[in-house]
Amino acid sequence: MSEVLFVVNAGSSSIKFKLYRVVGEDIALVFGGAVDGIGTRPRLKAKDHAGKTLIERSYAADEVANSSQAQRIIADWVGGQMKDAQLIGIGHRVVHGGPVYSAPVLVDDAVMRTLETFIPLAPLHQLSNLDPIRVLRERRPDLPQVACFDTAFHRGHPELSDRFALPRELYDEGVRRYGFHGLSYEYVSQALRGIAPEIAEKRVIIAHLGSGASVCALEGGRSIETTMGFTALDGLPMGTRSGSLDPGVVLHLIEQKGMSPAEVGHMLYHESGLRGLSGISNDVRALLESDRPEAAMAIDFFSLRVAQAFASLSVSLGGLDALVFTAGVGENAHQVRRNVVERLRWAGFALDEEANSRNELRIEAPGSRVPVLVVPTDEERMIGQHTLRLLRRPQDCIAKQAGAPHRPELGER
Numbered sequence: 001m002s003e004v005l006f007v008v009n010a011g012s013s014s015i016k017f018k019l020y021r022v023v024g025e026d027i028a029l030v031f032g033g034a035v036d037g038i039g040t041r042p043r044l045k046a047k048d049h050a051g052k053t054l055i056e057r058s059y060a061a062d063e064v065a066n067s068s069q070a071q072r073i074i075a076d077w078v079g080g081q082m083k084d085a086q087l088i089g090i091g092h093r094v095v096h097g098g099p100v101y102s103a104p105v106l107v108d109d110a111v112m113r114t115l116e117t118f119i120p121l122a123p124l125h126q127l128s129n130l131d132p133i134r135v136l137r138e139r140r141p142d143l144p145q146v147a148c149f150d151t152a153f154h155r156g157h158p159e160l161s162d163r164f165a166l167p168r169e170l171y172d173e174g175v176r177r178y179g180f181h182g183l184s185y186e187y188v189s190q191a192l193r194g195i196a197p198e199i200a201e202k203r204v205i206i207a208h209l210g211s212g213a214s215v216c217a218l219e220g221g222r223s224i225e226t227t228m229g230f231t232a233l234d235g236l237p238m239g240t241r242s243g244s245l246d247p248g249v250v251l252h253l254i255e256q257k258g259m260s261p262a263e264v265g266h267m268l269y270h271e272s273g274l275r276g277l278s279g280i281s282n283d284v285r286a287l288l289e290s291d292r293p294e295a296a297m298a299i300d301f302f303s304l305r306v307a308q309a310f311a312s313l314s315v316s317l318g319g320l321d322a323l324v325f326t327a328g329v330g331e332n333a334h335q336v337r338r339n340v341v342e343r344l345r346w347a348g349f350a351l352d353e354e355a356n357s358r359n360e361l362r363i364e365a366p367g368s369r370v371p372v373l374v375v376p377t378d379e380e381r382m383i384g385q386h387t388l389r390l391l392r393r394p395q396d397c398i399a400k401q402a403g404a405p406h407r408p409e410l411g412e413r
Helices: 067-079 107-114 128-137 167-172 182-195 245-255 261-272 273-278 284-289 293-317 327-332 336-342 353-357 380-392 395-404
Strands: 002-012 014-023 025-036 043-048 054-057 087-093 146-149 203-209 215-220 222-226 322-326 372-374
Touching: 002 054, 002 067, 002 128, 002 327, 002 380, 014 322, 025 054, 025 067, 025 222, 025 380, 043 067, 054 322, 054 372, 067 128, 107 128, 107 222, 128 245, 128 261, 146 182, 146 322, 146 380, 182 222, 182 380, 203 273, 203 293, 215 284, 222 293, 222 380, 245 261, 273 284, 284 293, 284 322, 284 336, 327 336, 336 353
Parallel strands: 002 087, 087 146, 203 322, 322 372
Antiparallel strands: 002 014, 014 025, 025 043, 043 054, 203 215, 215 222
C-alpha cells in the first residue's frame, strides 16, 4: 500500500487540492483539482497527473455556500479515490503566520487559536484557510495536519525591510512588514536551481502576478524584501485590492465621507484594484480583450506599478541579475510582461517578442542587460514537500521555530 499526502490550498471563493504519492524523500502528483465558484456557481473538477478528467460536477449555490461545505465535498470524493493508499498527512496553505510562525507547524488546538488571532490581518484568506483544517480535524482527528505559511519565507528580513516608520512599541507588538506569496517565491527559487543554476543564487527579482500580486527581491535564494507588508492589501494594485495607498485617503474616507471602517475595508479589498480602475472587471484577460480606454488604462497602471517595484527592489539588492515572472498573469499574459519590461528599457532590459508571445522560459532579447524568465509556480507542491519533511523530520522545523526571534502576538504586551 503506497503512502500519499493530501494538499489543500483554500481561497475565499475556491479550494484547490492535490494528492501526491510519497516517493522516498520526494512526492509525485497523482491527481489535482478544485472546487471553484463557492457560493455562486460551485463546480468540482479534477484531473489525473496526465491531464485526464476524473470528475466535473456542478452544484447549486446553497449546496456549496462556504469553504467548509466545499471541503466536505472534496473529502468525500477524494476518500473514494484512495482505496489502495495510506494517507499519512494533510498540508494546508495558511496565508498569515504572524510574528509567531517562521516554519511549517503541526496543527493542534493551541495553534488554531493562535492562527485565528491573525484573521484581521488577512480577512480575505485566513478564515478560508482555517475552515478546511477544522473540517478535516473533525473527520480525522488522528491524522497529522500541517500549516504552511505564506509569510514564513520572508522571515529573517533585515530590520530595515521589516519596519514601518511608526512608534517602536507597535513593532514590538507585531505591527511589521510580513510579506506574502512566500510559498510561491520559495518554489520558484527552488525551481531556478534546476533550470537556471547560473542565476539562482544571484540577485533575482520575482513578480508573482495573479489576482493577488506582489514582487520579491531574493539573494542567495532568500527573501530580502517584498512589496506586501502588514496585510495582503499592500504593494501592487491587484484584481480587487487597492495596493499601496496614502493612509490619508483612509482618514479622509472615514472623517470626511462618513464611511465606517468596515465600509472602507470592503472597498479596499473588494471594489478597488483593476476592478475599481477599469469599472469593467478584475480579470486581466477580460481587460486585455476589451477595446474600452478604461481597460487599457487599468493595464497600464498595473504594468507601471510592477515596473516601479522592479526598480525599487533592485536598490535593496544593490543591483540585479535576473527578472522572473510567475503566477497566472505573470505566466500567461505576454502583453503585461511586454508592458512591464518596456518601461525598463532605459535600464537595458529587452524582450524577444516571439519568445514572450509563446510564454517560453527565457524571453529576453539578445543584448538584454539581464535574463528575463517565465517560471510556472506550484504552491501545492511546495506545501507537499514541507509537509513530508515535517512528518519525516519534525525536529528540523522545531529547531527553526526555536531559533526565530520571539515577537509577542498582536495585542500581547
